[in-house]
Amino acid sequence: MGKVILEVKDGIGYLTINRPDKLNALNNEVLSELNTIIDDINKNSEIRVVIVTGSGEKAFVAGADIAFMKDLTPKEAVDFARLGQEIFFKMEQSEKPFIACVNGYALGGGFELALACDFIYATENAKLGFPETGLAIIPGFGGTQNLSRLVGKNIAKELIFTAKMITASEAKELRIVSQVFKTKDEMIKFAEDVAKQIMKNGPIAVGLAKRAIADGFDLTKEDGLKYEASLFGVAFSTNDAKEGLTAFLEKRKPEYKNS
Numbered sequence: 001m002g003k004v005i006l007e008v009k010d011g012i013g014y015l016t017i018n019r020p021d022k023l024n025a026l027n028n029e030v031l032s033e034l035n036t037i038i039d040d041i042n043k044n045s046e047i048r049v050v051i052v053t054g055s056g057e058k059a060f061v062a063g064a065d066i067a068f069m070k071d072l073t074p075k076e077a078v079d080f081a082r083l084g085q086e087i088f089f090k091m092e093q094s095e096k097p098f099i100a101c102v103n104g105y106a107l108g109g110g111f112e113l114a115l116a117c118d119f120i121y122a123t124e125n126a127k128l129g130f131p132e133t134g135l136a137i138i139p140g141f142g143g144t145q146n147l148s149r150l151v152g153k154n155i156a157k158e159l160i161f162t163a164k165m166i167t168a169s170e171a172k173e174l175r176i177v178s179q180v181f182k183t184k185d186e187m188i189k190f191a192e193d194v195a196k197q198i199m200k201n202g203p204i205a206v207g208l209a210k211r212a213i214a215d216g217f218d219l220t221k222e223d224g225l226k227y228e229a230s231l232f233g234v235a236f237s238t239n240d241a242k243e244g245l246t247a248f249l250e251k252r253k254p255e256y257k258n259s
């Protein structure tokens with residue numbers, strides 16, 4: 001069994017980090033498998049939405065592998081950080097939505113993996129945080145950038161400087177997590193329903209909306225608006241947009257062909 005598993009069913013890609021004996025910690029091997037699987041997901045037109053989770057009940061991902069990192073040289077540390085950043089950025093740039101289902105610990109690199117997804121659900125027993133400063137290192141898979149963009153600099157600094165873990169409900173209050181569930185099964189079922197809802201909509205439009213938000217976010221308001229308008233134009237170059245607008249006027253359900 002691989003360290004990262006991808007199963008595809010009814011348009012949903014189930015991506016599972018599968019190293020439960022080490023609480024799914026990320027080492028080079030896991031990252032390299034994840035990298036290949038993200039490429040496969042991007043190429044696979046059968047997959048419309050991806051649900052990301054960790055193997056077992058205890059952890060989503062408890063971070064980058066501390067045993068692996070211990071003897072890294074500064075150069076190797078940079079390379080390791082860049083590898084993780086590139087993979088997570090590829091997820092952010094993918095046209096497909098990624099839903100993080102955080103079952104248990106999402107720490108350090110695991111929290112960063114969840115933050116690279118488009119939104120986050122969590123179980124009641126989840127614990128999220130950046131323990132890095134407690135190890136005298138810093139988040140390196142995009143955490144300083146993504147958390148501050150999500151919750152603002154002050155809250156991000158508080159969480160990162162203190163290295164404290166927060167509960168799922170605290171994370172919901174901070175709007176890091178969208179919904180909290182009693183069990184993993186309940187959470188996955190909910191994520192599947194959300195995925196089905198997304199899959200009713202124009203696939204290219206969902207991808208364009210993701211791009212407009214992801215890439216537009218760091219632009220000035222003016223450039224963001226121009227970017228949005230240009231992607232609005234791209235939507236109008238698709239057959240699906242013609243179908244969606246026509247179907248409404250003909251009072252019927254649209255049939256999208258991803259073209």
Ligand code: HXC
Pocket residue numbers: 021022023025062063064065066067080081084105107108109110131132135138139140141
């Ligand atoms: C390597 C890890 C690990 C990790 C857990 N394990 N987390 N191994 N790296 N991040 C291993 C343990 O060593 C142990 O292996 C097994 O998983 C079970 O974990 P326990 O500690 O026995 O479980 P428990 O007592 O329940 O504690 C759970 C925990 C704790 C609170 C989550 O494991 C923990 O604090 N883990 C480290 C969390 C962390 O600091 N993450 C951030 C890493 S830095 P054995 O063989 O003993 O059974 C990071 C940087 C990202 O992520 C950026 C990089 C560029």
